[in-house]
Amino acid sequence: MSRRLYELAGADAARRFSPYAWRSRRALVHKGLAFDTEPVRFTEKEKIAFSGQKRVPVLVDGARVVPDSWAIARHLDDTYADRPPLMEGVQARALTFTLAQWVQRVVHPALLPVILMDIFAVISDEDRNYFRQSRERAFGRPLEAVHRGEAGLPAFRESLAPARATLESQPFLAGETPAYADHVLAGAIDWGCNVTSLTLLAADDPVRHWYDRLPEAAPSRAADG
Amino acid sequence: MSRRLYELAGADAARRFSPYAWRSRRALVHKGLAFDTEPVRFTEKEKIAFSGQKRVPVLVDGARVVPDSWAIARHLDDTYADRPPLMEGVQARALTFTLAQWVQRVVHPALLPVILMDIFAVISDEDRNYFRQSRERAFGRPLEAVHRGEAGLPAFRESLAPARATLESQPFLAGETPAYADHVLAGAIDWGCNVTSLTLLAADDPVRHWYDRLPEAAPSRAADG
Numbered sequence: 493m494s495r496r497l498y499e500l501a502g503a504d505a506a507r508r509f510s511p512y513a514w515r516s517r518r519a520l521v522h523k524g525l526a527f528d529t530e531p532v533r534f535t536e537k538e539k540i541a542f543s544g545q546k547r548v549p550v551l552v553d554g555a556r557v558v559p560d561s562w563a564i565a566r567h568l569d570d571t572y573a574d575r576p577p578l579m580e581g582v583q584a585r586a587l588t589f590t591l592a593q594w595v596q597r598v599v600h601p602a603l604l605p606v607i608l609m610d611i612f613a614v615i616s617d618e619d620r621n622y623f624r625q626s627r628e629r630a631f632g633r634p635l636e637a638v639h640r641g642e643a644g645l646p647a648f649r650e651s652l653a654p655a656r657a658t659l660e661s662q663p664f665l666a667g668e669t670p671a672y673a674d675h676v677l678a679g680a681i682d683w684g685c686n687v688t689s690l691t692l693l694a695a696d697d698p699v700r701h702w703y704d705r706l707p708e709a710a711p712s713r714a715a716d717g
Numbered sequence: 718m719s720r721r722l723y724e725l726a727g728a729d730a731a732r733r734f735s736p737y738a739w740r741s742r743r744a745l746v747h748k749g750l751a752f753d754t755e756p757v758r759f760t761e762k763e764k765i766a767f768s769g770q771k772r773v774p775v776l777v778d779g780a781r782v783v784p785d786s787w788a789i790a791r792h793l794d795d796t797y798a799d800r801p802p803l804m805e806g807v808q809a810r811a812l813t814f815t816l817a818q819w820v821q822r823v824v825h826p827a828l829l830p831v832i833l834m835d836i837f838a839v840i841s842d843e844d845r846n847y848f849r850q851s852r853e854r855a856f857g858r859p860l861e862a863v864h865r866g867e868a869g870l871p872a873f874r875e876s877l878a879p880a881r882a883t884l885e886s887q888p889f890l891a892g893e894t895p896a897y898a899d900h901v902l903a904g905a906i907d908w909g910c911n912v913t914s915l916t917l918l919a920a921d922d923p924v925r926h927w928y929d930r931l932p933e934a935a936p937s938r939a940a941d942g
Contacts (some may be wrong), residue, residue, distance in 0.1 A: 580806055580807070580809070581806050587809055587891055588812060589883060589897065589899055597879045597880060597882055598878070600825075635801065653823070654818040655815070658815045658818045661814065662811055665811070666815075667811030668811075673815065
């Protein structure tokens with residue numbers, strides 16, 4: 493059975509930088525499922541038109557088309573219940589959803605000003621017009637006025653304080669082993685690491701040690717699927 | 718079997734305002750366990766000296782002495798496994814711990830400047846010296862310089878953005894029914910509501926609707942224990 497994850501890509505198609513697509517990629521690796529990936533640039537929405545919406549990630553899992561990272565995580569646990577769970581039970585699923593809101597509403601907005609012009613630098617020429625227009629309309633300001641680069645790093649690192657405190661007491665956000673809550677936060681770091689050359693996490697930061705402990709998130713044909 | 722929760726109290730012993738003690742009170746109510754409460758003022762540490770440490774809450778559950786709200790929550794689930802769980806399984810427990818770090822590291826610090834002088838106003842004369850000295854040492858500034866009152870409300874409300882986003886999709890942080898993650902966040906609101914006359918949450922705030930939906934947190938002799 494073929495399994496394909498559509499991910500946001502830069503001018504160099506090997507550069508993937510959607511935090512949500514990274515969640516899904518990590519979720520597939522977690523489940524030990526084989527998959528390949530397909531790059532989608534901002535202005536290549538036609539590639540995912542079959543999904544009935546315009547955002548990555550989209551997972552095509554055999555005959556099933558699943559857009560949206562949260563729906564993908566639930567699909568993987570529901571469909572492959574015999575494989576390592578991303579979320580163990582209904583309450584863990586609801587709590588993971590709550591933690592994902594923290595990542596989306598607090599961590600992402602703290603990271604975006606650090607890497608905004610880095611994103612602009614790695615996307616294709618065609619994508620730059622789209623990116624500038626859509627983001628400047630949302631921000632109400634030029635990209636350059638929102639971008640802070642290295643000056644934004646302290647606020648980003650501070651936004652991770654709850655994770656840092658957690659990791660003093662347990663090795664992963666989800667406990668003794670990583671689970672979807674970890675992949676959600678890791679997706680934010682993946683996003684940043686794949687566009688910027690800044691050191692997002694200091695070498696002595698427990699969050700960095702946690703990130704380095706997580707399994708590699710490369711798609712694998714070797715895994716059974 | 719007797720069950721007693723030691724809680725932080727104001728000059729008026731009926732006023733209880735430790736966010737951590739509120740977590741434990743809500744946890745006991747959640748489990749349907751009967752208990753009474755004992756007020757402890759800041760300068761009445763001798764009342765809980767038997768617990769081997771100086772902080773509330775302390776739960777005395779028959780022969781067991783359990784200090785620390787997190788230890789109390791685990792004790793209640795482990796000891797009364799046949800009653801409604803506060804945390805359903807190991808992963809939910811770990812995720813709840815992570816969410817509790819968010820409450821402690823983000824929500825509490827955002828609320829404290831709103832209510833700091835209100836706390837000072839409701840504690841006993843003896844406690845005021847202790848409170849001012851210990852807090853001013855920690856802040857490195859006079860209480861009055863940290864206190865923001867109503868001016869701090871927007872930042873406090875903004876700190877609740879992840880909860881607000883969650884409650885658009887599910888009725889409680891823990892899913893369809895409230896659980897310990899909800900009690901942890903509710904404890905922060907309880908803390909504020911029991912010292913200030915400010916309206917902490919706007920009437921149309923989904924977080925306020927959630928708070929109003931939670932079970933009453935009064936200790937009950939009627940509950941079976």
